[in-house]
Amino acid sequence: MNKKKIWNGNVRDAALSILLEIHENQAYSNLLLNRTIKKYNIDSKDRGLLTELTYGTLQHRITLDYYLEPFVRGKLDHWVRELLRLSIYQIVYLTKIPPHAVVHEAVEIAKRRGHKRIAPTVNGILRSVLREGVRPIEEITDEVERMSIETSHPTWLIRRWIEQYGRDEALAMAHENNHPARMTARVNTLKGNVPDAIAALAREGVEVKKGEIIPESIQSPSGSLANTEAYTNGLLSIQDESSMLPVLALDVRPDMKVLDMCAAPGGKTTFIAEKMGDRGEIYAHDLHDHKLTLIESNAKRLGIQSIHTKSGDSRKLDEVYEPESFDRILVDAPCSGLGVIRRKPEIKYNKTEKDIHALTTIQEELLETAYRLVKRGGVVVYSTCTVDYDENEGMVQKFLAKHDDVSLLPLETFKEIEAVKVNNHLLQVLPQHFGGDGFFVAAFEKK
Numbered sequence: 001m002n003k004k005k006i007w008n009g010n011v012r013d014a015a016l017s018i019l020l021e022i023h024e025n026q027a028y029s030n031l032l033l034n035r036t037i038k039k040y041n042i043d044s045k046d047r048g049l050l051t052e053l054t055y056g057t058l059q060h061r062i063t064l065d066y067y068l069e070p071f072v073r074g075k076l077d078h079w080v081r082e083l084l085r086l087s088i089y090q091i092v093y094l095t096k097i098p099p100h101a102v103v104h105e106a107v108e109i110a111k112r113r114g115h116k117r118i119a120p121t122v123n124g125i126l127r128s129v130l131r132e133g134v135r136p137i138e139e140i141t142d143e144v145e146r147m148s149i150e151t152s153h154p155t156w157l158i159r160r161w162i163e164q165y166g167r168d169e170a171l172a173m174a175h176e177n178n179h180p181a182r183m184t185a186r187v188n189t190l191k192g193n194v195p196d197a198i199a200a201l202a203r204e205g206v207e208v209k210k211g212e213i214i215p216e217s218i219q220s221p222s223g224s225l226a227n228t229e230a231y232t233n234g235l236l237s238i239q240d241e242s243s244m245l246p247v248l249a250l251d252v253r254p255d256m257k258v259l260d261m262c263a264a265p266g267g268k269t270t271f272i273a274e275k276m277g278d279r280g281e282i283y284a285h286d287l288h289d290h291k292l293t294l295i296e297s298n299a300k301r302l303g304i305q306s307i308h309t310k311s312g313d314s315r316k317l318d319e320v321y322e323p324e325s326f327d328r329i330l331v332d333a334p335c336s337g338l339g340v341i342r343r344k345p346e347i348k349y350n351k352t353e354k355d356i357h358a359l360t361t362i363q364e365e366l367l368e369t370a371y372r373l374v375k376r377g378g379v380v381v382y383s384t385c386t387v388d389y390d391e392n393e394g395m396v397q398k399f400l401a402k403h404d405d406v407s408l409l410p411l412e413t414f415k416e417i418e419a420v421k422v423n424n425h426l427l428q429v430l431p432q433h434f435g436g437d438g439f440f441v442a443a444f445e446k447k
């Protein structure tokens, strides 16, 4: 297939290019889609369809392959398979697009992209799909396999979630992952409050409402807030409400000394600074030097001065700081990301159980360093954007077993949030709970 630019004015062609880029270069779907929309200034009508086609095809990949399978003879090039998935997605899930128009478009794309025998193959397969219909999923007798194909999650993940959460929660979570994620933002309380932000956005013609659970949050039903003046002027940060929870658990006050061990791009670091009234010392570390500029530019846009950034492996931070020198430490650990599949559906296809195991080693080492650096009477918050036992509750149990001078804090701040269910002092949010990302939070005190 020829390499070409992503946007040539044809939405289906662009969706196909993005899907191929995600597959070939392990690109992140959300970043690539946003970058494409911005770069080519794609108008709102095309933007909606492009997002729907790209996410829909990616989210339902396993289901679409199950539908496609009986119609395929021999081997298909990857791009042809992706074009067929994209087309079957429209035929099965998008009732407003006439099926014959879908077939016609797919054949035109095949003619433009491939050699001359491809277009008749695409035409033949899609016409058979229209004539015969797709096979029912209910006829799959094995329950795990049926859930896997119905929700388009790999069987190992379905099996793991059934073990950890039971069948009903596992199925609800897998279904929820195929819905669009909500667009939420945090209001920068150094510059204004929620009514100020709602009014400022209304003046720009953008309707938003108060968030679901976090007092500082707003929700935008009509999509992105990143291109608004309110955002450029530092009144907002784009952040999911679940992602704000670890900072509430940290319970910071002005003039504290705070360490954020895994800080980039700075969503939580800047919230910490806002909560402290930008008074105190916040040290923001990340492994990757190039990611520090994200924290710095966010802090600048928000008018925050109390954040100091530094790169390096945070597992070795006791070579940099004195033991027991921080009031608060946040370990927002690198994780499998299984709580944010709605935003990055490729995660469910790319992650493996081996990856989870490797991550738990890093998470454990980060927590150990935090233990050494936090003052007695100080607090360490451990959080992840995943829903896996080994990375979450399992990690907490291991940590507690090693240190008898550490205890779990009851997460008092969450008591007032009705939708948030703290269980044994641990918070595990699943995406189906209140519409936020899957997240885990635990807070420890070193006595």
Ligand SMILES: C[S@@+](CC[C@H](N)C(=O)[O-])C[C@H]1O[C@@H](n2cnc3c(N)ncnc32)[C@H](O)[C@@H]1O
Binding pocket: 261, 262, 263, 264, 265, 266, 267, 268, 269, 285, 286, 287, 288, 291, 312, 313, 314, 315, 332, 333, 334, 335, 362
């Ligand atoms: C979940 S993200 C942090 C998100 C961030 N706290 C926020 O709210 O914007 C995890 C971060 O940990 C960083 N990281 C991974 N391994 C690390 C290590 N050994 N030391 C420091 N940072 C690390 C990654 O580069 C990534 O930016």
